[in-house]
């Protein structure tokens with residue numbers, strides 16, 4: 617494990633007319649001399665999630681690089697403030713009341729992609745957590761690197777994809793990653809080999825407060841045209857089967873194990889396609905897509921989730937566990 621240490625200046629931006637959180641001054645005093653990362657206040661989470669719902673995050677920080685991240689976490693820990701990390705916000709549902717404490721966004725400041733090593737047609741590529749998966753896939757297309765085609769059309773970041781073990785078409789991130797840099801809740805980080813991370817269906821098995829900071833991926837040299845065609849074909853299949861371009865988080869529920877039916881099929885068989893609570897509705901095209909049909913509240917989304925859960929439980933005796941992470945709710 618390595619501890620980070622650096623010196624930074626302070627910089628803060630106030631975003632809305634809401635009063636600053638009570639801890640803002642304390643944050644400034646604690647971090648002011650050594651933190652120069654961007655911090656904004658009372659920013660609506662709806663702007664940071666593909667669901668386009670969610671109230672204000674009291675504080676939102678955008679660290680750049682491992683040291684800045686470690687210092688931020690250490691400062692927040694010292695202040696005993698609640699915090700969490702998000703990437704592209706494509707698998708989170710945030711409460712209308714918003715989020716207390718600091719929300720750390722890993723995006724542009726953490727988005728480098730580089731080739732580490734190449735031997736024969738095996739290419740080891742490092743991608744930082746804040747890099748969007750879409751950009752990583754496009755980069756692979758341009759480089760003629762094969763392995764990530766399955767991820768074409770999955771939104772979010774590399775960090776979110778590692779945390780969620782994002783996957784499609786019988787492949788997932790765990791099959792292409794060879795090492796992950798993981799930071800703990802004290803700001804210490806280490807590199808774990810793929811076999812030391814307990815990846816499973818839509819999970820990486822690490823504690824809640826562990827963070828994926830970057831991954832090393834094993835890809836293969838391939839014909840550029842073939843990689844592009846494969847990606848385009850998989851995106852076309854998504855457009856055919858899913859409500860593409862609608863406000864969603866993709867599949868809302870995990871597929872239940874051991875019953876041979878997908879969550880989407882159970883929802884459809886329960887007659888819930890098109891079911892609606894306020895402006896939240898089950899997609900007519902794909903039963904496992906719960907949509908914000910325009911102006912839905914997070915409360916409506918949760919009510920729809922609970923309606924689907926109770927109907928499916930009643931009809932088939934199966935509890936549907938959300939794949940989407942709920943943030944800021946007291947359920």
Ligand SMILES: Cc1cc2nc3c(=O)[nH]c(=O)nc-3n(C[C@H](O)[C@H](O)[C@H](O)COP(=O)(O)OP(=O)(O)OC[C@H]3O[C@@H](n4cnc5c(N)ncnc54)[C@H](O)[C@@H]3O)c2cc1C
Pocket residue numbers: 666700701702703704705706707708722745769770771772773774775776777778779780781782783784826827828829861864865866867941
């Ligand atoms: C239209 C659509 C289609 C989708 N299709 C698929 C699909 O085919 N397959 C699939 O698997 N998913 C799919 N998803 C869901 C989502 O895109 C993935 O789960 C994605 O990997 C989430 O990444 P993110 O950066 O947006 O994470 P976020 O939504 O920001 O966060 C998700 C969770 O990961 C945590 N997290 C985020 N970054 C980190 C990090 N660096 N370290 C540790 N934890 C972190 C957050 O705290 C949260 O708990 C789809 C979503 C949409 C909207």
